[in-house]
Amino acid sequence: MASATPTPDGWHAVDRYFADTLVGHDPALEAAVADQRDAGLPAIEVAPVNGKFLHLLARISGARRVLEIGTLGGYSTIWLARGIPDDGRVVTIEAEPANAAVARANLDRAGVGEKVDIRVGRGEHVLPQLAGEEPFDLVFIDADKESNVLYLDWAARLGRAGTVVVVDNVGRGGAVADAGETAPHVVGTRRGLEMLGDDPRFEATALQTLDAKGWDGVALAVVVRPGSVS
Numbered sequence: 605m606a607s608a609t610p611t612p613d614g615w616h617a618v619d620r621y622f623a624d625t626l627v628g629h630d631p632a633l634e635a636a637v638a639d640q641r642d643a644g645l646p647a648i649e650v651a652p653v654n655g656k657f658l659h660l661l662a663r664i665s666g667a668r669r670v671l672e673i674g675t676l677g678g679y680s681t682i683w684l685a686r687g688i689p690d691d692g693r694v695v696t697i698e699a700e701p702a703n704a705a706v707a708r709a710n711l712d713r714a715g716v717g718e719k720v721d722i723r724v725g726r727g728e729h730v731l732p733q734l735a736g737e738e739p740f741d742l743v744f745i746d747a748d749k750e751s752n753v754l755y756l757d758w759a760a761r762l763g764r765a766g767t768v769v770v771v772d773n774v775g776r777g778g779a780v781a782d783a784g785e786t787a788p789h790v791v792g793t794r795r796g797l798e799m800l801g802d803d804p805r806f807e808a809t810a811l812q813t814l815d816a817k818g819w820d821g822v823a824l825a826v827v828v829r830p831g832s833v834s
């Protein structure tokens with residue numbers, strides 16, 4: 605029975621309905637999730653509807669060069685790589701070598717391996733190495749939330765006017781709006797959102813999400829003034 609108040613059973617049913625109706629069965633993605641579970645990676649990859657959202661953003665924006673911070677097992681990476689042309693490139697940064705190995709196998713099996721460059725290392729070390737390359741058209745930030753400000757700064761430096769920036773996990777079960785919540789990942793998320801609101805390099809918004817992973821949110825921004833803070 606439909607109701608005005610979302611319940612976990614209700615929103616899971618709606619998420620399944622959306623995923624079944626609009627995303628469908630996808631052997632490469634399902635195998636990627638299965639292998640990442642078998643390898644013991646945490647079950648924190650984006651939900652299917654969210655992966656397809658990233659894919660559509662890549663297509664809508666005509667992205668050719670995508671930067672992802674936080675590969676995990678490559679689930680979102682597959683979605684992004686499928687959204688760019690054959691001569692495009694996803695550069696994805698993963699701090700954990702074991703995760704990168706799972707991602708490499710998943711990407712190759714999905715047939716997008718040649719479009720994806722996995723850089724193993726912490727974002728703070730890898731990102732400066734990308735300066736001087738062609739700018740990125742889309743940046744997806746989905747790593748340690750404590751570093752979101754640093755990652756957003758790099759998104760502006762490695763982007764161009766018009767670069768699309770997406771930040772995962774900005775709602776976190778409502779914790780982001782709880783001023784008494786001092787967990788470092790929540791504080792980091794909040795600092796990132798405040799930066800998106802204040803920093804003249806970005807125009808941004810955020811949407812709450814209720815999906816297979818629960819109550820969370822996604823921030824969406826565009827770079828309006830690329831470069832370092834002046």
Ligand code: DHB
Binds near residue numbers: 648746
């Ligand atoms: C966590 C991280 C994520 O990127 C996510 O989507 C969900 C949970 C975490 O670190 O707990």
Ligand code: MG
Binds near residue numbers: 747773
């Ligand atoms: Mg995430």
